[in-house]
Amino acid sequence: MEHIRTTKVEQVKLLDRFSTSNKSLTGTLYLTATHLLFIDSHQKETWILHHHIALVEKLALTTSGCPLVIQCKNFRIVHFIVPRERDCHDIYNSLLQLSKQAKYEDLYAFSYNPKQNDSERLHGWQLIDLAEEYKRMGVPNSNWQLSDANREYKICETYPRELYVPRIASKPIIVGSSKFRSKGRFPVLSYYHQNKEAAICRCSQPLSGFSARCLEDEHLLQAISKANPVNRYMYVMDTRPKLNAMANRAAGKGYENEDNYSNIRFQFVGIENIHVMRSSLQKLLEVNGTKGLSVSDFYSGLESSGWLRHIKAVMDAAIFLAKAIMVENASVLVHCSDGWDRTSQVCSLGSLLLDSYYRTIKGFMVLIEKDWISFGHKFSERCGHLDGDPKEVSPVFTQFLECVWHLTEQFPQAFEFNEAFLLQMHEHIHSCQFGNFLGNCQKEREELKLKEKTYSLWPFLLDDQKKYLNPLYSSKSPKSAVLEPNTVSFNFKFWRNMYHQFDRTLHPRQSMFNIIMNMNEQNEQLENDIKDLESKIKQRKSKQTDGILTKELLHSVHPESPTLKTSLCFKEQTLLPVNHALRTIEGSNPADNRYSEYAEEFSKSEPGVVSLEYGVARMTC
């Protein structure tokens, strides 16, 4: 690579910012085409993907060397001390180049090769099928149909090709409405609630200015409300603060005038814009980041960042949306300015509250594919995949993930996936390792030929599904249940495992989940043992006279029988590595202890047999 001048520096120190004792590790730093790699003296590897780097800073030279601070988009902050300034300078320059690419083709996804053949790759891309998803919701039906108006991206470049609209909305109405909406993003279906026959629709702001009207747009809204046979009025949710919406009128944009639209109830919900969110996160990281670890004004710092207040605003909007559908049976149209940030947040979160399918691993992928990827949330700009306008970068999707995390905290049994899944998702919107989140809309993705040149993330997550399962998820709990989160102040907490995920001091919740996971697996194994034994007994009963078979059976219940041996091996395997699989480090290994406790308990009665038994188990493993 032309950007790399130094590929290896020795005697580099890595400081741990969470450790209280200012400990540091010494090791070797390697610079590869895609990653920065640090291997310490214990051979522990720290990999940092270039695309994850948000900021590289070279601090003033100290006696021990030249400090290099790297801030990552996954909130990791690493502090290296490079002995020679020249090396530090080379690495610094290389990272500056490598972390900000100018063209999509230079991103990792285009060189990443997971050793899949073309049909596997294609299969991966077909894993999530939105047409299938709309079918699951119950559309098309007598009120809603698939429109071909945007088949060639002629009406709206940032929408997907396939859009669902009210059956009575004709093409001229759609075209007329799209001309009256910012970026042509006219009202379309986002979620259809089959039982209530109510819909969540989404669009961008109307170009109403101070007095402009558009009959087609008014007709389209009326068509949406008519598509709901139960309730004739519909809500129009403007997710912006009222002041912002009014300011937009001066620019010829604005919001719906209730007098011009029949049967609408207009509502502002006051979520701030991407710039406010960006600087709020910035403050959050300042307060809780480098300097804020030891100070005692942690809580007031957290509050002054405003971050949790913004999270609550998004959550409240989603609750409003879910209530409108569940309680009033009304359809809702959601928009913000362009309808790709706050609108995506509110529509997807609202659907998540309403429909338990989205709380499964597959369903959550579908939800992201639908409300975020296909409807043109500008992932590449918001995540800063390329060296672009820093003012377009904003943690909108991160906020969505955080809202979901808060829901998992309040409803620990409602989600099939765990926190690690959300963290992994966050990792990959920035990693540029897979094609899913590259580009800003479907049209752009097609032009980039992502499906031929890159891989989809979803099959990889599904293959690793076991890592992401929530052990508390209970398929018995009422699946259709609508979540009604409580947004009282003390329910909103700092998401430590996201923003301090590289803090190795503590991860208590996770260890409990690991114990439950292990117990689950052990029980499954036991269940299998029982089945095995039962079938053998049955078998024997049917051929009781056969002496040879009896002998065989005798062998099978022998202590060293295959079933028992596998159980023992299984035991030892699962106890140890599960903790490594997740990115957590624990002060203790509770599962291990439980194991030894039982061993101890047992050894009291039959010490000789036990040690022998374990000897056998280890050898066979």
Next chain:
Amino acid sequence: MGGATSRGENSYGLDITCKDMRNLRFALKQEGHSRRDMFEILTRYAFPLAHSLPIFAFLNEEKFNVDGWTVYNPVEEYRRQGLPNHHWRITFINKCYELCDTYPALLVVPYRASDDDLRRVATFRSRNRIPVLSWIHPENKTVIVRCSQPLVGMSGKRNKDDEKYLDVIRETNRQISKLTIYDARPNVNAVANKATGGGYESDDAYHNAELFFLDIHNIHVMRESLKKVKDIVYPNVEESHWLSSLESTHWLEHIKLVLTGAIQVADRVSSGKSSVLVHCSDGWDRTAQLTSLAMLMLDSFYRSIEGFEILVQKEWISFGHKFASRIGHGDKNHADADRSPIFLQFIDCVWQMSKQFPTAFEFNERFLITILDHLYSCRFGTFLYNCESAREKQKVTERTVSLWSLINSNKDKFKNPFYTKEINRVLYPVASMRHLELWVNYYIRWNPRIKQQQPNPVEQRYVELLALRDEYIQRLEELQLASSAKLPDPSTSPAGPSQMMPHVRTHF
């Protein structure tokens, strides 16, 4: 109940302020003046001491199949710690509470200190609370010793016996290192105490000791802090400035300081660096917090249900934490400056630890809340009176029921399913603000907006799985028995059923 008044704001009724953060208001019909009778009866029974009535614990005739009073036996507990040994002896010098009326009858002191030495040391320690052993490390033999402040005064008095006594303590573990003294108070407070005859150990007088201040504030500061917590959660939870309001109560900051202090004590002792002497002013509030928390970190025995009961019984009840004054049992003077939530703060610290080490404690959150509920209830004799001598005089163990009877007769309810018994693991909680939380399930449990998930779904799921596992194991055993019983010739089998059973269990 903390106080009852007959003044309603807008309505005719009763306003009741409870000690457990509740505030209840009953609206009554004005006709018939029912309020007065109710008010009178309520105050009579809520504050029996003011009406020369006995506290309810003396009337309570509940029967349990376990006697909680037998849980703590000091001789047994010291024996568990390996005492007496070559360096420490058990003394009955305080048998009739003559040496110190707020200490227990049985004390552990250095072998080399005679009873006369102890009497002379007592004259130099506030309320005669001399340094005595709380806990000894099983391997390195360093100790935690507790006492009250020395009576140094403005003139900087010295006492050769006290100085010698501390040196004897230092030498018990045969280390040359200095004795570490942790004065729980902030430096300024310790200095200010000189004016009233107290003070701290100076470098000049105690060459072989190192003194550190732990900056924990006094009972008045803690009381005000908890009052502020109550203000932000009751009757309404502060919404718009929750986090900064929480911070301005300083409650979590106090928790942090107490935990930090205890961690330092535990670290000193477990690393074998030196023995530790802990005191504050009188050695019954902050000192009890520090020694008991440090012992909880060091000794896994105290993390079991009975072990924790023993810890409370020993470090708090027997060593004279003034429960009667701090809580004001049956007393109507709710503005009494002696009241303070010191024990609550200790339980909060334990809860914070249990959050950070979910597998280390045998008991669950409910256990802690139950203890706190009965701290105020006076249903049991456990927390009545200020010290052992008063309890003995009132024959509390004969005339009342112990809280531990209730708990130990129904232990399953209070068990943490994740508990994994461990020996010799020292727990060091992280006492930084970003790892401490407000104990919502306790402080905000009366708020109608908090939906408590009872039982806790994580615990519940695990209990289900454990039950399932036992069921499976039993089934497997049965099947194996059944299949082996049917074998025609057992002699051909190398392992009979009796040997086979354990194999099933070795899976786990």
